[in-house]
Amino acid sequence: MSPTAALIKAALNSNFGWSIVRHRLFVQKRDRWMVPLVALGVVGVVPTLVLYVRLLGDVFDMLNSLGQEKALLTLAVLAGQLMILVFGLFYLIATFYFSRDLEYLIALPLKPSQILLSKFAVVLINEYLTMAPFILPALIVYGFKRHGDPGYWLIMPLTYILLPVIPLTAAGLVVVGMMRLVNVGRKKDLLIIIGSLVLIAAALFLQFGLSRAAGTSDLDTQQIMSMIASPDGLVQTIGRRFPPAIWATRFLHDGLMTASGLCAFALFSGLSILLFGGLMAGAQRLFFGGLVGLSERSGVRVRGGKALAIKFSSGCHPVRAIFLREVRLMNRTPIFLLNGVLGVLLIPIVLALTLSSSKQGTDSADILRLMTSAKPATGILVTTMFMIVCATLSGVASSSFSREGRKFWISKVIPVGYRQQVSAKFLHSSAIALLGIGSAVAVLALRFHLGAWQWLSSLALALPVTAFITSLNLAVDLARPLLDWISPQKAMKQNLNVLIAMLFDLGFLFLYGLAFVALGKSGLSLGAVIGIMATFGVGLACLAFTLVSQFALRRYPSIET
Structure with a gap:
């Protein structure tokens, strides 16, 4: 050979x-x-x-x-x-x-x-x-x-x-x-x-x-x-x-x-x-x-002992400290930053450019506005799914543990509880997801010119579902973190956990859509359907976060680095 x-x-x-x-x-x-x-x-x-x-x-x-x-x-x-x-x-x-x-x-x-x-x-x-x-x-x-x-x-x-x-x-x-x-x-x-x-x-x-x-x-x-x-x-x-x-x-x-x-x-x-x-x-x-x-890295002036003492004795809350560590880990690795942050912005940007490609304006926007006026339930379901996809497609949550790589052993020995570490990772992944939801809302409001009631209703449905999916994706990566990657790209987009989580997400969204349609056909008003589904989403999000926190207590000690 x-x-x-x-x-x-x-x-x-x-x-x-x-x-x-x-x-x-x-x-x-x-x-x-x-x-x-x-x-x-x-x-x-x-x-x-x-x-x-x-x-x-x-x-x-x-x-x-x-x-x-x-x-x-x-x-x-x-x-x-x-x-x-x-x-x-x-x-x-x-x-x-x-x-x-x-x-x-x-x-x-x-x-x-x-x-x-x-x-x-x-x-x-x-x-x-x-x-x-x-x-x-x-x-x-x-x-x-x-x-x-x-x-x-x-x-x-x-x-x-x-x-x-x-x-x-x-x-x-x-x-x-x-x-x-x-x-x-x-x-x-x-x-x-x-x-x-x-x-x-x-x-x-x-x-x-x-x-x-x-x-x-x-x-x-x-x-x-x-x-x-x-x-x-x-x-x-x-x-x-x-x-x-x-x-x-x-x-x-x-x-x-x-x-x-x-x-x-x-x-x-x-x-x-x-x-x-x-x-x-x-x-x-x-x-x-x-x-x-x-x-190589650019030279950084090393702080004196007094400055370091002030920095490390400032009493930062453990969850906040781990959250900031997640932010710095992503920001200091160009591939993580581009895949994570740009990943949630790419779909809204492409959609906005596609709308602008019509030389006479807003045919697609007119179609969506017509759909939301003729069938408001269908319009709200479509915009809700759009927000959720924009929030969760980047793979930030489903690679949260894998991104630590071979240095994951540090997370096992630092004096911070495993639940607190999971909470910090949940907050970091949710912050990236909120960036995607915000960009989706901006496109819907500014390019599609949807009314405030329409996108606010979709937002009330999308936020708890996004929180549930974030916890689910964290659990997938925690179950089998990929720590021996040789390229930052493999930790995210070439990570099997991201694909598995995406399959779970699509399956759940399909079932969620069926439940929304079934409630709509049951004779309930649209407001009642939105209230039931939003409450159901909040319950799922709380349950999923509790379960992944409990799972962390058993899984963290058994992870080999």
């Missing part, structure tokens, strides 16, 4: 840890209780996936009636590549430059391009898994709706393999260049955060521009009719600012046995190879320059 292949194999094994999982399940016979829990979480997601597939089928039928069914492929490819471009930045920065194994790898007789290739392979595999539930259903629905053309099923896996290469390599080139620049200053962490925010803002505005280009609100009736009359009219309109989406659509629809399909495949694969080669060449020149010195 070549050194490059061995390095990639070791990196993938370290990232996914299948050997550790296999050893714990079948040799040590531990963590077997998680198998039925994961299965239960997957079952909870199935109804959402079924609804998504039905929606895709309806979209295909609508486009097919206009002769524009190929546009579904263009939308799927464009959405997948934009999602990779935005979220891939987190993975690339963390994996390329903040993995703990880098200090050992650079000492080995390996080229910079070999090290970067192994890291890139890890990010690429993770991106395949990330976009699978969103993109694969669209590609599969299109294949079945076309009555199963055999050529399509042969090309579709190849398309899926190539799909993330262009945006990921383009983002990788920018990240390598940015890290080489920010590594010349003293405030490296601050420069990394600022540079990452600039890159993410650029990616969001690119999405904003593509959404505007794909819109038809600025077209008159004659132009719309002309677009529909052309078999590729809608495809060209959607993908005119991002030609790779058009190329992928052509070779998926036309096949590789046609001149147009073969030419489109050559363009798509050629651009992928060109960008990948550019990334490897850039790594050879810039990677080590951006890596060396990242572990």
Whole structure:
């Protein structure tokens, strides 16, 4: 086996840890209780996936009636590549430059391009898994709706393999260049955060521009009719600012046995190879320059003994002290800060930009206002779910213990009760969640122009449910904290606990929605339904917090570090 292949194999094994999982399940016979829990979480997601597939089928039928069914492929490819471009930045920065194994790898007789290739392979595999539930259903629905053309099923896996290469390599080139620049200053962490925010803002505005280009609100009736009359009219309109989406659509629809399909495949694969080669060449020149010195910290003047005595004898409450420790741990690690804080803000920002992409204003906002006026219960349920998703999607609570890493032993020996530590982590996770809820309320009130009664009712429902989900996610991470991570990204977005907690959250939200709808159909007034569900949420939140606090008393001493 070549050194490059061995390095990639070791990196993938370290990232996914299948050997550790296999050893714990079948040799040590531990963590077997998680198998039925994961299965239960997957079952909870199935109804959402079924609804998504039905929606895709309806979209295909609508486009097919206009002769524009190929546009579904263009939308799927464009959405997948934009999602990779935005979220891939987190993975690339963390994996390329903040993995703990880098200090050992650079000492080995390996080229910079070999090290970067192994890291890139890890990010690429993770991106395949990330976009699978969103993109694969669209590609599969299109294949079945076309009555199963055999050529399509042969090309579709190849398309899926190539799909993330262009945006990921383009983002990788920018990240390598940015890290080489920010590594010349003293405030490296601050420069990394600022540079990452600039890159993410650029990616969001690119999405904003593509959404505007794909819109038809600025077209008159004659132009719309002309677009529909052309078999590729809608495809060209959607993908005119991002030609790779058009190329992928052509070779998926036309096949590789046609001149147009073969030419489109050559363009798509050629651009992928060109960008990948550019990334490897850039790594050879810039990677080590951006890596060396990242572990250094700016000099800080050490306080005198008297100042330290005043600081440590100030009588800070233990819960407040642990809360401040959580804040500092997140703020001092760029990847934690970007994933945690930006994670709860990203969905409202993207939604606000999407609304702004309509050149004539507020079609989506008008639809939601019409829904809330015609069916107020449905509108309140939708806005409540939106607030909860914005608050809990970042994975802050479900990685709260894992983020401590190998230094978790400190939490076991400090003179602070385990319940107090859990309370501090709950408050910190809730503070991040409130930031997400606040941004969601701002979008609903300022962009959708919802009335105060509507968003206040949703807020009364969302707050206790968010508190319940926060306690649930803390319990998931406390049950099996990931403490031996080699990259900060693995502690959060590549942490299996985050996925397990997300499955539980989706299952609970589905049941919560069913209960809300059932109460609405029982003849109760909307105010009574909101009151019952809010009271139910408060009770669940109190019960969950009590249980996770009790669980901490038994679990903390048994955690191995």
